[in-house]
Amino acid sequence: MMRALILAASAALSATCTSAFAARVLDEAPITIDGQPRRYYHLHDTEAAGKATPILLISGSGCKDFGSRVPFFFERYPAPVDVYFLEKTGINKGDNSETCSTAYKSGDYLERRVSDNLAFIDSLPALKAMTARSLAVLGFSEGGTVAPLVALRSPKIGWLATGGSGGLPQSESFLIFADHGIEPYAKPFSRAYLLQTYAEIKADPESVDKEFFGHSYRYWSSHLFYDPLVTYRQLDIPIIAAMGEKDESEAIESGRALRDEFTKHPHKDFTFIEYPNASHALQAPDKPHLQDYVASLADWFKRQRPAPR
Incomplete structure (x- = not known):
């Protein structure tokens, strides 16, 4: 049985939402992906079916239970919300990422995350029924x-x-951090150490026992050397990307490289936001930007309509 958690509407939400979708609900339910039992979450507003742009949310790295945190990101969303999130394999409710399960480690690599979310779209009836570019x-x-x-x-x-x-x-990005003297990439690590580790990962790309920065070599072989621009160049839909100027996990030069690539193709619908002095979580010393960024997407969806496929 699907169980619903009724979330108390915050003051900010109440100020911007009408009574038609004031009650925000987080549903949790089981689903089988590639023969494995999983769970997914659906965040939505009551009495607002069909009024929201549906969103597939994909979380970051690590084995921390993420599903219960989904509502936080949309607390300031000023429109009906309709969000779907598939929890990673091998993560149990309440997991705090201190110890990752064997099942999680075996499925923790880029292509698996991509294929799982594609299977989620094709398996969940609500997502499967959606039309192209919706x-x-x-x-x-x-x-x-x-x-x-x-x-x-x-x-x-x-x-x-x-x-x-x-x-x-x-x-x-890691080498840029090392060159800029940013810890731990420059100290205790170094450019030479990183290059040596890269070579070791390439020599043993399927290892789930050897680790670097808390992830297996299998994970890193799928992520470290993947070039995102190859994918971005093939997309023909509206794109928006946000980064913090002081991002400590992804060098801001990476975001600027994405910005510069699309500058060469002004006919493409691309927006880049760089938050001054903000962190990886878009947190600046004087202002948190994460929830505001997510809230801004409601209007962006309305203005940036994708062309028919």
Whole structure:
């Protein structure tokens, strides 16, 4: 049975939402993906069916239970909300990421995350019934790498939004951090150490026992050397990307590389937002930008209509 959690509307939400969709609900239900039992979440407003742009949310790295946190990102969303989120394999409710399960580690690589979300779109009746270019995909951090690939492979995706993700291979971002003297990439690590580790990962790309930065070599072989620009160049839908100037996980140069790539193609519908002094979570010393960025997508969806596929 699907169980619903009725979420108390915050003051900010009440100020912007009408009574027609004041009650925000988080549903949790089981689903089988590739023969494995999983769970997914559906955040939506009551009495607002069909009024919202549906969003597929893709989370970042790690094995922390993310599903219960979904409502936080949409607390300031000023419109009916209709969000779907598939929890990663091997994550149990309440997991705090201190110890990741064997099942999680075995499925923790880029192509698996992409294929799981594509299967989710094709398996869940509500998503399967959607027409071409009627679904948006929103990815944060690692999810910002997964989301463009999902957008490229699913004809249902009509908008792409990312946060904390850019256009350079992650291996290059780490080297940029090392060159800038940023810890731990420059100390205790170094450019030479990173290059040596890259070579070791390439020599043993399927290892789930060897680790670097808390992830297996299998994970890193799928992420470190992947070039996002190859995917972005093939997309023909509205795209918006946001990064913090002081992002500590993805070098801001990666976001600027994405911006510069689309500057060469002004006919493409692309928006880049760089928040001054903000972190990977879009948190500036004087202002949190994450929820405001997500809230701004409601208007962006209305203005940036995807062309028919």
